[in-house]
Amino acid sequence: MISKFLNLEWKQYFRSSHWQSGIALKVIMVFFALYLIVSFLAIGVGGYYFIKKMYPEADPLQMVNSYLVFAILGDLIFRYLMQKLPIMNIKPLLFLPIKKSKLVHYVLGKSSFSFFNFMGLFFYIPFAIVLIKEGYIISGVLGWLVTMILIIQIANFINFLINKSNIALGAIVVLLASLIGLQYYNIYDVASFGGRIFDAIYNTPLYCLIPLVALIIVYYLNFKQLSNQVYLDEAVNKKVEEANSVDLSWADKLGDVAPFIKNDIRLIWRNKRTKTVFLMSFLFLFYGLIFYTLDAYKNSLPMLMFASLFVTGGFTLNYGQFIPAWDSAHYKMLMSQSFRYRKFLDSKWVLMVTMTTILYLLSFPYLYFGTNIFLMITAGAIFNIGFNSLFLLYAGSFNRKRIDLTKGGFGNTQGTSATQFIIIIPLMLFPMLLFWVFDKFVGHNSGFIVVAAVGIISLLLKNYAMNFIEKKYIKDKYAMINAFGKES
Structure with a gap:
């Protein structure tokens, strides 16, 4: 069934008029994506040595861990603004004898392969390889890497849950700004606190099971939410909203x-x-x-x-x-x-x-x-x-x-x-x-x-x-x- 879904996606993409008229834009977007990939690769490979050169007394892994809390929140904001949810055109499929659960699992599974999920890996994987090369404990590095991969997927599915909520976006922005303010004005050492969490995962790789459980939970919440929306009556009924009028008489001036x-x-x-x-x-x-x-x-x-x-x-x-x-x-x-x-x-x-x-x-x-x-x-x-x-x-x-x-x-x-x-x-x-x-x-x-x-x-x-x-x-x-x- 998955292969059939992929075949339909392939035909829909290349037969659309948008594909025929937007080749130049797609070429530009591909070059931009390649630029981002090369940049992340360069940072991932050279980041360890750059930190070691700039801060000889610091542990590069601990320094990276110190700022991961800020990076994760920033990634959530970036995803909310930039990531398009890969909702498949499932209305025609609702008439067919296909299990609703398969449609939902396909949509959620497809989102796991978003470019936004792969982009971070071009930093984390090379950085982990360099850590192993420099003598760090292999099991600790692998536990840390698995945790980061799981966190990327958690952020992906959280974005599904909050994507249309401006309140959720505002809350994340306020939280990130507050943490940056606490760190900048030396009110509380947020970086040190966050660093200790990820250092603990390196020292005890089994802690990577915690984000795995979190991933299962957010996936299940997404599955339930989408399952409740994939109904034929939801597909054919259009939501009618009453437009709110605002007094714009001041513009008459x-x-x-x-x-x-x-x-x-x-x-x-x-x-x-x-x-x-x-x-x-x-x-x-x-x-x-x-x-x-x-x-x-x-x-x-x-x-x-x-x-x-x-x-x-x-x-x-x-x-x-x-x-x-x-x-x-x-x-x-x-x-x-x-x-x-x-x-x-x-x-x-x-x-x-x-x-x-x-x-x-x-x-x-x-x-x-x-x-x-x-x-x-x-x-x-x-x-x-x-x-x-x-x-x-x-x-x-x-x-x-x-x-x-x-x-x-x-x-x-x-x-x-x-x-x-x-x-x-x-x-x-x-x-x-x-x-x-x-x-x-x-x-x-x-x-x-x-x-x-x-x-x-x-x-x-x-x-x-x-x-x-x-x-x-x-x-x-x-x-x-x-x-x-x-x-x-």
């Missing part, structure tokens, strides 16, 4: 663009993918912490400029690159209405600028890292408001991929084409190049000024730019209507 702004706000909040983009834009506020706190980047000002663009540009970059595909489901109806196209574009611009401004105001705590860092963030915010918002609107005229807003957010490549990968080059590299040139030959203060100046000049030329962009959209209007009318 924005003038002619108010109706479009209201529609955009409703679209963002009522659909999974757009809501994910909106909520994730606030997580991008913490992107700078990765760069501003690491010594490796403190002397690389262009990289800090790169991070500064993301701090305030999370919404603009992620939402703007799919304009006007967000409206693809009703684009034909929208284009049949009597309004000036400029108002439609202005509403998108106002939305991006407003969110960038809000994120900039929320970035004020970065003053803790010094005025130079905050000047970078300020210059990046001005650049996002002035240049990036207009550039993304123009780039949107090349979008020809329909988006189904009811589907998940992260890990969903629907609507993605080569356009998204091409436009990211000038958006990111242009300000970095500007900053690097003026920082090297004039001084880093001039780098802030030039990046901000490009944003200000773009703002001053906004009216001319919007007229040009409007003409481009009108020219491609019917090509977009035709493209958006096709099912992905």
Whole structure:
């Protein structure tokens, strides 16, 4: 039966129109996956020797064990945002004499072979081999390795249970942030406590039976949950939800663009993918912490400029690159209405600028890292408001991929084409190049000024730019209507 399921999956994948139209994107994704694999392999093989070189007195295994608690929680968050649950199209199979339990076991078993599960193994397995080579007890290392493999699978099935719960995601984020805060401010040594747990598994390999029991429990919970949902009446009945109305009368003060702004706000909040983009834009506020706190980047000002663009540009970059595909489901109806196209574009611009401004105001705590860092963030915010918002609107005229807003957010490549990968080059590299040139030959203060100046000049030329962009959209209007009318 499993072979028949696999055969159906194979035919469905290669016969779909998505496969025929998305080969270029798949090639890019394969190269990205290979990059991640090579990176994890390099860390797994060289991690032991790097730790030994940097901290000669430390035990590399104990140091890795100390931070596994943070890594496991981070992996859960990453999975929630990025991993697509491999739900098989089982509606046609519900009419056939196939045991429901077999369908559920297949779906759960298939999830165990997710790329997200294999990715960690490219670190843990080479690291374990190096440990054995360096004289660690073989049984202890194997017990540790088995534990890590089991924890990866536990995280996979926990993700099944919590995948649609924003409360669960918030709880994990708060827990991780709290543990990092306790460690950073020396309130409690979380790393040492977590390290002792995994050190105990190395010293007593039989402890690996504990995560095995935990894996059996979460698998059983998933089996029960999915079994209760795999019914024919569940498949044919559509869930009807009553839309909650929100008072958006305050938007009337924005003038002619108010109706479009209201529609955009409703679209963002009522659909999974757009809501994910909106909520994730606030997580991008913490992107700078990765760069501003690491010594490796403190002397690389262009990289800090790169991070500064993301701090305030999370919404603009992620939402703007799919304009006007967000409206693809009703684009034909929208284009049949009597309004000036400029108002439609202005509403998108106002939305991006407003969110960038809000994120900039929320970035004020970065003053803790010094005025130079905050000047970078300020210059990046001005650049996002002035240049990036207009550039993304123009780039949107090349979008020809329909988006189904009811589907998940992260890990969903629907609507993605080569356009998204091409436009990211000038958006990111242009300000970095500007900053690097003026920082090297004039001084880093001039780098802030030039990046901000490009944003200000773009703002001053906004009216001319919007007229040009409007003409481009009108020219491609019917090509977009035709493209958006096709099912992905």
